Amino acid sequence: MNKMMSNKWIIAAYMMPALLLLGSIIYVPIFLTAYYGLHKWNGIQAMEFLGLANYKTLVGDRAFWSSAYHSLLLAVFSCLSLIGYLIISLVLASRIKGAQLLRKIYLIPMLLSSVAIAQLWLKIYHPSNGLLNVFLERLGFADTPAWLAEPSLVLGAIFVPILWQYAGFYILIYYAALKGVPKEVEEAATIDGASAWQMAWRIKVPLISEVLKVTVVLAAVGSLKYFDLIYVMTNGGPNGASEVMASYMYRIAFKSFDFGYASAVSFFLLLICLIVTWLIRRATASDDKIQYS
Template identity: 70%
Template sequence: MNKVMSNKFIIGLYVIPALLLIMILIYIPIVLTGYYGLMKWDGIGQMTFIGLDNYTKLLSDQQFWKSTLHSFLLALFSALSLVGYLAVSLVLAAKIKGANLLRKIYLIPMLLSSVAIAQLWLKIYHPSNGLLNSFLISIGIDNPPAWLAEPHLVLGAIFVPIIWQYAGFYILIYYAALKNIPDSVIEAAKIDGASPWQIAYKIKLPLIAGVIKVTIVLAIVGSLKYFDLIYVMTGGGPNGASEVIASYMYKQAFASYNFGYGSAIGFALLLFCLLVTLLIRKLTATDEEIQY
């Protein structure tokens, strides 16, 4: 076996299929997206080369920058929600009664499709007979708001089901990381007189710092690319108040048949994700990783 694995030709045979798959699924589509962004094209007919016109158009497109702001607000909201997920995971990992049941309950939203979740929350937000407004009326609020129809409320209303949808995913990641910490480390801290708060803040969190960094990247980059639930619930409305980069890209490419401009938006989204990832890695970089 060692003789086979030391043969560079054999190693190349093992690596080439994976490289081809990565090229076909990732790198070639990225290059084509950037290329189509240089064209004026309706997605079907003849392409016309227009250079950087689509990209320069982005700089003066107010709706694009409005959508970008909404995407970054969602990313910020998602990153802040990780604090709550981590707190829940710390409680569950502390071997409280009913932790197994609660863990299964938190995972339920992950089993539902985004379309099903969107339909569920559309019923909750229904202005006349929705669950939320029915509750508000029952406590004496006569004219509850139309959550998905008012521009100043719709963005926050959309964020809630998105955060709810992915709660179980991040709680499960944190829970698994916390349970992987050796019991001997925690017991030693207790013998030294550390309080539960000190154990959580000074021992558990540093030991899972690498996992926390990964979840920050996943939450922020995933939020920047988010599309499906927003599109089903509001379609980016009213009047673009809940539009995000991905939904605006979809409308330009497939609703307005401006495929070249939609590709330019998609390529800009890719650059945003890369820049944010590099920035997060720079801000969270440490000289050494804690090993246990």
């Protein structure tokens, strides 16, 4: 058996089905997207080769860079929100009463579809009878804002349900990682006189640092390509104030029927995601590996 598995041809034969599947659903679409970006195409008629014209237009497209800025803001806020999720996870992992019930409550948004969440928050943000404005009126505010109609407010209003939607996902990841910290380590720290704060930030958090790095990448890249809830709630409006790269790409493709330029936007979005991932990995790279037994 060992002799057979040391044969490179046999190893290649075992790997070939997975490589073919991976290539057909990931790498081939990426190549085709970059190829379509070199053409003018409405999705039906014959493609017209333009070379790098779409990509040159993209570099000077102010609407695209505005949407990219909004996506980057969402990525920054998503990464910052991880601190709050981590604190909640530390509290839940500290054997407080009702921790199991709280974990289930935090998971509820993750179980709902993005469309359902969007409809829920549309009701909350309704300018006349929405829950938020009714509450503000009860507090004495006469001029309540139209949260999704004012360019200065809509982006922040959109970020709130997005961060709320994925809170349970990251809390669950952190909670599972914290529960994986050996009890012997906690007992040794307790014997040495570590306080609850020191136990959390000097012992537990460093031990789950690799999990933290993964969640930062997930939050950043997921925010850069976010689409569905924004599309349902505002469709990028008003006047592009909540437009993100994915919604801009969708509008170019399925409303302007410029699939060539939309493919260029899509490929550029992929490059941005790869660059951001590389930057995060470089910024969080460390040769020091924390080990425990």
